[in-house]
């Protein structure tokens with residue numbers, strides 16, 4: 001699925017001319033359901049204009065301007081979801097990404113953002129404080145030292161539950177998850193308790209990962225699929241939208257995993273609770289700035305935890 005898209009035959013370039021990269025035209029979808037179908041059929045969501053009530057001419061112009069400015073197919077105004085939505089962004093050393101990702105999120109979706117920073121040595125926490133002071137839609141939780149992705153998200157989930165949010169999303173700070181995919185993710189939660197932005201369904205892929213990362217991710221997912229049989233194809237994905245109500249029904253205190261294992265465990269708990277999971281295709285792009293925090297220890301954690309989940313996670317009766 002991550003192979004190159006089939007190319008249309010191009011006329012041969014005149015000798016001596018460098019071949020010019022062909023820009024794909026913009027594709028218009030009337031709403032998010034149509035957008036999902038387009039991406040499934042191979043459209044890159046970076047060139048997809050989702051109208052969802054916007055005037056088509058104005059929407060195309062806004063998207064062109066956004067793309068020219070390197071900000072993707074911007075909508076005329078941020079999309080609105082019918083639910084109070086909180087996007088949780090865990091951060092550890094994301095000083096070069098945080099301000100831009102928060103602005104990008106707010107350009108595409110009308111929502112609140114919670115930054116959970118683990119005392120990043122690079123000063124990400126101070127940037128988060130500045131953003132929160134300037135915008136009431138941004139809030140920050142500071143934690144002492146790097147405590148892992150899992151507990152950061154659990155704290156974010158509790159924050160959402162305590163404050164009456166109806167949807168809570170997971171998203172990385174590093175632009176691996178495209179901000180223009182966020183409204184499509186949230187809208188898909190209309191008929192699913194958990195929506196996963198998935199690399200491993202038709203239309204999804206990863207861009208820019210080396211062979212080792214691709215193998216690790218594919219291997220982890222194959223392993224989780226074979227052991228858990230939960231029907232989920234991208235178990236380790238970190239781009240998600242939960243119904244807060246669904247989270248309330250889970251035993252969050254029992255979740256101990258931190259890295260990829262955390263994502264695998266959460267999805268499995270949702271399935272075991274008898275809730276509906278839906279995967280929508282996304283293109284996952286490797287981070288441009290900063291370093292990945294995932295390492296061998298996190299892979300080992302997943303390897304050891306997955307077989308235990310079947311015995312540990314309760315199944316809904318009836």
Ligand SMILES: Nc1nc2c(ncn2[C@@H]2O[C@H](COP(=O)(O)OP(=O)(O)O)[C@@H](O)[C@H]2O)c(=O)[nH]1
Pocket residue numbers: 089090091092093094116117118146147148149152171172173174176238287291292293294
């Ligand atoms: N608060 C917090 N955030 C973390 C921690 N580890 C990773 N993150 C953040 O979680 C997101 C995903 O991590 P990343 O290193 O990009 O993982 P990768 O995409 O799998 O390489 C990024 O926004 C990180 O800054 C942690 O221990 N605590």
Ligand SMILES: [Mg+2]
Pocket residue numbers: 172174176287292
């Ligand atoms: Mg990342």
